[in-house]
């Protein structure tokens with residue numbers, strides 16, 4: 672029987688999803704995954720997310736990976752550790768991942784945190800940051 676290919680649901684605007692996608696690519700594992708890009712600006716996003724919630728039995732936080740048929744895992748760092756272990760990857764050797772984790776990633780999280788205070792006001796002005804849509 673063919674080996675199950677983990678199915679990774681990654682949200683296009685999500686810094687955690689990007690971290691996992693970056694790990695997979697830099698580790699040379701891209702061929703081992705099926706990626707599903709979840710675009711919050713597309714019409715099907717809400718229904719696809721609800722379907723994922725029903726199938727996984729949990730509140731959806733991206734990235735989500737179906738690691739085995741009907742077995743779902745979340746949390747970007749836990750997923751990275753899981754697949755690094757499975758494929759014998761040393762995370763410390765992934766310099767682009769370290770570059771992202773050390774700079775852009777915390778910067779985006781900080782911006783999201785800063786925007787969440789004035790969010791109701793931004794919504795009233797019709798200026799909802801992409802990360803909150």
Ligand SMILES: N[C@@H](CCC(=O)N[C@@H](CS)C(=O)NCC(=O)O)C(=O)O
Nearest residue numbers: 685686687731732733734746747748
């Ligand atoms: N600790 C989690 C955080 C994941 C998270 O907060 N994801 C956000 C998007 S960046 C999410 O899925 N929120 C629900 C949604 O966007 O529908 C991780 O590292 O994966």
